[in-house]
Amino acid sequence: MGVVVSPLIALMQDQVGALRQNGIRAAFVNSSMTGNEVWQVILQAQGGELDLLYMAPERILMESSLDLLSRIPVALFAIDEAHCVSQWGHDFRPDYLGLTALVDRFPGIPRLALTATADAPTRSEIVKRLRLEGARQFIAGFDRPNICYRVTVKDNPRQQLKKFLESEHVGDAGIVYCLSRAKVEETAAWLVGHGFKALPYHAGLNNALRRQNQERFLFESGIIVVATIAFGMGIDKPDVRFVAHLDLPKSLEAYYQETGRAGRDGLPANAFLTYGLEDVVILRKFIEQSQAEERIKLIEKRKLESLIGFCETVDCRRRVLLSYFGDNPPPTCNNCDTCLDPVATWEGLVVAQKALSCVFRTGQIFGMVHLVDVLTGKKNEKITRFGHHKVSTFGIGKELTASQWRSVFRQLVAGGYLEVDVEGHGGLRLCESSRAVLRGEQVVYFRRDADAPRERKSKAIRTPSPVSSPATESPGLWEALRAMRLELAKEHALPPYIIFHDATLREIVSTMPTTLEELGKIHGVGTRKLKNYGAQVLQLVMAFRVG
Ligand code: ZN
Numbered sequence: 001m002g003v004v005v006s007p008l009i010a011l012m013q014d015q016v017g018a019l020r021q022n023g024i025r026a027a028f029v030n031s032s033m034t035g036n037e038v039w040q041v042i043l044q045a046q047g048g049e050l051d052l053l054y055m056a057p058e059r060i061l062m063e064s065s066l067d068l069l070s071r072i073p074v075a076l077f078a079i080d081e082a083h084c085v086s087q088w089g090h091d092f093r094p095d096y097l098g099l100t101a102l103v104d105r106f107p108g109i110p111r112l113a114l115t116a117t118a119d120a121p122t123r124s125e126i127v128k129r130l131r132l133e134g135a136r137q138f139i140a141g142f143d144r145p146n147i148c149y150r151v152t153v154k155d156n157p158r159q160q161l162k163k164f165l166e167s168e169h170v171g172d173a174g175i176v177y178c179l180s181r182a183k184v185e186e187t188a189a190w191l192v193g194h195g196f197k198a199l200p201y202h203a204g205l206n207n208a209l210r211r212q213n214q215e216r217f218l219f220e221s222g223i224i225v226v227a228t229i230a231f232g233m234g235i236d237k238p239d240v241r242f243v244a245h246l247d248l249p250k251s252l253e254a255y256y257q258e259t260g261r262a263g264r265d266g267l268p269a270n271a272f273l274t275y276g277l278e279d280v281v282i283l284r285k286f287i288e289q290s291q292a293e294e295r296i297k298l299i300e301k302r303k304l305e306s307l308i309g310f311c312e313t314v315d316c317r318r319r320v321l322l323s324y325f326g327d328n329p330p331p332t333c334n335n336c337d338t339c340l341d342p343v344a345t346w347e348g349l350v351v352a353q354k355a356l357s358c359v360f361r362t363g364q365i366f367g368m369v370h371l372v373d374v375l376t377g378k379k380n381e382k383i384t385r386f387g388h389h390k391v392s393t394f395g396i397g398k399e400l401t402a403s404q405w406r407s408v409f410r411q412l413v414a415g416g417y418l419e420v421d422v423e424g425h426g427g428l429r430l431c432e433s434s435r436a437v438l439r440g441e442q443v444v445y446f447r448r449d450a451d452a453p454r455e456r457k458s459k460a461i462r463t464p465s466p467v468s469s470p471a472t473e474s475p476g477l478w479e480a481l482r483a484m485r486l487e488l489a490k491e492h493a494l495p496p497y498i499i500f501h502d503a504t505l506r507e508i509v510s511t512m513p514t515t516l517e518e519l520g521k522i523h524g525v526g527t528r529k530l531k532n533y534g535a536q537v538l539q540l541v542m543a544f545r546v547g
Helices: 009-021 035-046 063-071 094-105 120-129 157-168 181-193 207-219 252-259 277-289 294-312 317-324 349-361 368-375 381-385 402-414 434-438 454-460 469-473 475-492 502-511 516-520 527-546
Strands: 002-005 026-029 052-055 076-079 111-113 147-153 173-177 198-201 224-227 240-245 269-275 345-347 418-421 427-430 445-447
Touching (some): 063 094, 181 198, 252 294, 277 418, 349 402, 349 418, 402 445, 475 502
Parallel strands (some): 002 052, 147 269
């Protein structure tokens, strides 16, 4: 029997359900169970009737559990979501630090740590914290080629989201991430008001409602969950067609993990992010004001810089993302916005100099909005109050629009030519590398995105609605298979995708198998499922062949 350490009840339930469907003798022990239920599982484990036993870290570290495990032959400890051990990671779970107890208690039993997301520092922390020094590391590529990455400049994000959903994801299941609970509530309500099936999810909701919303997301089709980062770990729903971020995620790792919840079935999916300088200011403040030690703050700042670099890049997004995780991807991927609609750049030394000297002339304490007002020569109360209509940079930037200037400032921050004063009010100030620009010793290029019409962009990279394509081959069979799957799912109280993935149903539609043998060759139809559902599937296929 292998023991799997898993951080979430939902994750255990999901995986154990899927394993059992495939004929593997799996069970879990967790706090949602009665004493009697736990006892039944323990008896099974002692009787050698289990292949895999799932436990939460706090549960496995209880003396009674360690005691139980020392009495039965355990073949393996598999520590899932091992990045939870990382103290500066976004999913840190203190209980994971206690797992070294397993080393002392069971020195002879192999240990395995697994994670879907870990950059080099996190990997070395996993090794150190779980005492896996000398262990072999197996690093699969990080690429998720079916996910199309796209970053847009924030400009009324809700409307941008609505447009994205209406043009590309009608009736699709997806996740929308926001930074705060209040924004989650507002956005979910707003989407509902516009006819979408949206549900909120954040740590401030009571447990029953959270569970209910998560279950609807798993069991019903076409549900959009609007959530803080509290939602998603362990969500293995394969047909999530999009993940949208209305606010910046915390780091590229968080972004990769969150967007990685899209398209697990391998069918086309979208990652959509709206980004503005105000997000950067908020995140910088979070870091600065956190109680973490300086060393951790420094790492978090670097992580944020990588994230901004990803947002502002004129190169392939996938390349930036994969390089961050140490992969060596090709220069273009043809499945991200910058590849599909290459970004033009322009030489902007003079413009950069104007921006930097405006920061200097106004005292290095003002934010972007005010600086843009000064450069474009806008007359308002704040300008008059500070006498900024008299500074030499007032009105010297009329060659660009306000939104182009905002783009310039964002890119200057991203490029490290300006920094955000997070101790103060988030004003912009000069830094070491500003000097070379002001002296004219540094070439500066800007991406031409502020004036790029976004409609054209989204049309150019629209992907065909993946769910509808099999319907064109044999719409009746596709619908019938989905209906059958839903029935079976209800009967077994499981999410539909645990019965069969969409990808499996698609393959059935396109190959129209006539024998159990042919059906058994389709990906996602194992021996167990063939035995349980094979005859029913074939019957449906035959009906449509004849018809
Ligand atoms: Zn690309």
